[in-house]
Amino acid sequence: MSLAIRELEKTYAGDSEGIDGFLAEHSFPLQEGTTTTFVYRGEAEEVHLLHWIFGLESTLAFTKLGDSDLWYLVMELPELSRVEYKLDVVRDGEHKWIRDPLNPLLAHDPFGANSVYQGVGYETPEWTVPDEEARVGDLEEIAFRSEAFGEERTVQVYLPARYRKNRRYPVLIVHDGSDYLRYAGLKTVLDNLIFRLEIPELLVAMTDSADRFGEYTSNPNHDRFIAQEVPAELERRFPIDPDPSAWGLMGASLGAVATLSAAWRNPGRFGKLLMQSGSFVFTDIGDRNWRGPQWDGVVGLMNAFREAPGRPAERLFVSCGIYESLIYENRSLVPILQATGMDLRYVEARDGHNWENWRDRLRVGLSWLFPGPLWMVYE
Amino acid sequence: MHYNCAVMGVIILLGPQRLRPSLARVVADHGIDGRIAAITAGWQEREAEDDELAEHLSGRTVNLCLYRRAERVFASDPELAAAYHARQDSLKRAQELYRLRLDHSMAAVRDLMRLEGESEWLEDELRAAFEVVRRLDDGHVERVREVHADFSKKWTPRKRPAVRKHRRELAKLLAGCDAVAVAGGHVAVLLNRLRLFGMDELFGDLPVLAWSAGAMALGRRVVLFHDSPPQGFRNAEVLESGLGLYRGILPMPHARRRLEIGDRRRVAELARRFAPRVCVPMDDGGYLKIDGPSLWAEAPIRRLTVQGHVERLESTPDELAEGEPS
Numbered sequence: 001m002s003l004a005i006r007e008l009e010k011t012y013a014g015d016s017e018g019i020d021g022f023l024a025e026h027s028f029p030l031q032e033g034t035t036t037t038f039v040y041r042g043e044a045e046e047v048h049l050l051h052w053i054f055g056l057e058s059t060l061a062f063t064k065l066g067d068s069d070l071w072y073l074v075m076e077l078p079e080l081s082r083v084e085y086k087l088d089v090v091r092d093g094e095h096k097w098i099r100d101p102l103n104p105l106l107a108h109d110p111f112g113a114n115s116v117y118q119g120v121g122y123e124t125p126e127w128t129v130p131d132e133e134a135r136v137g138d139l140e141e142i143a144f145r146s147e148a149f150g151e152e153r154t155v156q157v158y159l160p161a162r163y164r165k166n167r168r169y170p171v172l173i174v175h176d177g178s179d180y181l182r183y184a185g186l187k188t189v190l191d192n193l194i195f196r197l198e199i200p201e202l203l204v205a206m207t208d209s210a211d212r213f214g215e216y217t218s219n220p221n222h223d224r225f226i227a228q229e230v231p232a233e234l235e236r237r238f239p240i241d242p243d244p245s246a247w248g249l250m251g252a253s254l255g256a257v258a259t260l261s262a263a264w265r266n267p268g269r270f271g272k273l274l275m276q277s278g279s280f281v282f283t284d285i286g287d288r289n290w291r292g293p294q295w296d297g298v299v300g301l302m303n304a305f306r307e308a309p310g311r312p313a314e315r316l317f318v319s320c321g322i323y324e325s326l327i328y329e330n331r332s333l334v335p336i337l338q339a340t341g342m343d344l345r346y347v348e349a350r351d352g353h354n355w356e357n358w359r360d361r362l363r364v365g366l367s368w369l370f371p372g373p374l375w376m377v378y379e
Numbered sequence: 380m381h382y383n384c385a386v387m388g389v390i391i392l393l394g395p396q397r398l399r400p401s402l403a404r405v406v407a408d409h410g411i412d413g414r415i416a417a418i419t420a421g422w423q424e425r426e427a428e429d430d431e432l433a434e435h436l437s438g439r440t441v442n443l444c445l446y447r448r449a450e451r452v453f454a455s456d457p458e459l460a461a462a463y464h465a466r467q468d469s470l471k472r473a474q475e476l477y478r479l480r481l482d483h484s485m486a487a488v489r490d491l492m493r494l495e496g497e498s499e500w501l502e503d504e505l506r507a508a509f510e511v512v513r514r515l516d517d518g519h520v521e522r523v524r525e526v527h528a529d530f531s532k533k534w535t536p537r538k539r540p541a542v543r544k545h546r547r548e549l550a551k552l553l554a555g556c557d558a559v560a561v562a563g564g565h566v567a568v569l570l571n572r573l574r575l576f577g578m579d580e581l582f583g584d585l586p587v588l589a590w591s592a593g594a595m596a597l598g599r600r601v602v603l604f605h606d607s608p609p610q611g612f613r614n615a616e617v618l619e620s621g622l623g624l625y626r627g628i629l630p631m632p633h634a635r636r637r638l639e640i641g642d643r644r645r646v647a648e649l650a651r652r653f654a655p656r657v658c659v660p661m662d663d664g665g666y667l668k669i670d671g672p673s674l675w676a677e678a679p680i681r682r683l684t685v686q687g688h689v690e691r692l693e694s695t696p697d698e699l700a701e702g703e704p705s
Binding site: 133162167193196198363364367368371373374375376377378379 | 395397398421424425428563564565566567568591592595603605608609610613632633636
């Protein structure tokens with residue numbers, strides 16, 4: 001089957017009508033099997049795709065259709081791929097990064113929004129959108145003084161629907177909680193998974209950091225805050241099961257490093273760890289990673305952990321996108337984690353280093369760590 | 380039809396009641412205007428949180444508090460509690476072993492079903508593969524029944540003072556009621572409490588209305604199922620015998636969320652495996668009334684067929700004439 005853009009190439013005769021018809025007949029990016037055509041229409045000297053897929057050139061040049069103002073790029077993207085991207089449009093020598101004007105699908109993150117390409121077979125999981133049948137939990141903000149940081153810190157706590165003070169709950173502490181709420185729909189996900197009995201009713205404590213590189217990269221103060229101060233405050237205010245097997249800790253990217261750091265330095269505190277796209281940068285020779293000196297703290301932590309991992313938890317969930325450079329570090333970590341005897345589930349996805357990737361793995365990750373009663377309960 | 384579907388009084392099986400409750404209407408349709416004994420033991424620690432149910436039935440409910448009563452029995456009779464917990468550990472292990480064999484046997488069934496129509500021997504092979512699974516299911520039920528029988532013989536729970544006291548109280552409460560409503564929840568917890576207090580005997584001829592796990596626990600066989608749990612597909616598995624208040628029907632609550640009802644092969648697999656029992660997906664609305672030899676369904680009650688279809692169930696299915704193995 002000939003691609004639609006190839007047909008247009010054949011029939012284009014310098015008129016804009018053919019292009020108008022092509023744009024009107026299709027939605028973009030144009031998906032024809034696993035072949036995808038990205039299209040931009042406008043005056044430009046060059047157009048590039050910025051995609052953050054590790055392994056491909058970071059920018060891919062569009063081709064101009066004859067003397068028209070239509071630019072296109074054809075590429076193969078495997079089934080189930082999900083790619084966030086922007087267009088780099090060069091005009092009068094100036095580069096301007098824009099979202100794809102022909103694609104309404106967006107993903108948001110702390111830096112703004114990207115256009116999203118969803119490959120064949122990918123669907124936004126239905127458990128990530130509000131379910132009118134699900135009971136809805138509450139968020140409560142608590143503030144307390146952290147001795148580790150010498151200042152007041154706030155933590156948002158998710159209380160499940162039908163929360164009762166006379167029960168004892170498992171608890172999960174989440175790094176970058178506000179981002180998980182805003183960009184990964186964490187509250188909706190929790191409401192839905194609890195309603196579907198896929199995870200038990202649990203409390204979720206969400207921390208934030210204004211200095212992620214300073215606090216998340218093997219910082220003893222942060223380890224103390226996460227593994228001692230937050231748990232103590234939670235136990236003081238809420239009915240929590242004291243058994244370490246009821247305690248979980250999670251994070252993404254540097255938040256996953258902070259998760260591993262706090263758990264490793266406080267063995268027996270957390271029974272369950274969930275780490276997504278961990279920035280587990282390490283070296284096999286020397287102590288300076290190619291990514292630069294700002295990673296020295298992480299490299300020191302990871303090299304020490306890889307040398308003597310111990311058994312920081314009982315059950316782990318690790319996920320990573322295969323389109324992100326960190327896939328190398330995460331895959332490298334898997335056999336080390338397996339060798340410790342911890343119960344590990346490792347999942348890869350055709351996605352990048354972004355919040356919707358982390359959102360999409362929450363169901364399998366949370367239900368692995370905190371299995372719900374759905375097999376026995378029929379309400 | 381001379382086959383008695385209902386072993387005791389009238390049994391009415393309803394769909395889930397939380398979002399679109401139909402219980403009050405069904406109760407009214409059957410002229411039940413007195414008090415209704417409520418069993419919410421499947422809700423475990425939330426047993427007493429029955430405000431919505433009580434309100435729905437205009438305050439006519441009397442919660443029998445079986446979960447709380449059982450906790451009190453165990454607190455006052457540590458010997459029985461220890462034996463009970465040991466029995467549960469034993470049953471859990473039996474379930475794990477059964478599941479191991481089941482997964483292999485079901486893999487053969489599914490592999491054969493994928494070859495649909497390929498050779499003249501296929502149907503014979505498939506029949507034999509299903510037979511292996513059915514024998515496995517039956518064997519598991521029998522093993523669990525033996526565990527319960529041994530427990531009853533050794534510990535005689537219904538003769539123990541704490542249980543007898545509660546049974547007397549329950550009988551008195553039931554004497555003042557016109558019907559029993561059994562809610563869902565944790566099916567094993569519910570079934571164990573019903574069994575501990577011998578509720579099947581105490582119900583007498585009272586009409587019993589049940590939904591979700593309540594409907595499952597009253598039948599002859601309890602089947603656990605979910606086609607798309609988050610950690611991947613699991614085979615439906617038999618838990619054990621239920622109270623046996625009705626026969627021949629396998630209620631499958633929350634089918635809309637739990638069953639791949641549009642998957643013809645999956646539907647056929649379930650219907651064939653559990654035949655001659657009739658698999659009945661139970662969703663909101665509709666009910667199934669079982670009264671002696673007759674079974675009456677109010678739309679939209681449906682059934683799974685061995686051909687892989689989901690059909691409306693209107694009256695006593697022919698298969699039930701053959702009866703359900705004990």
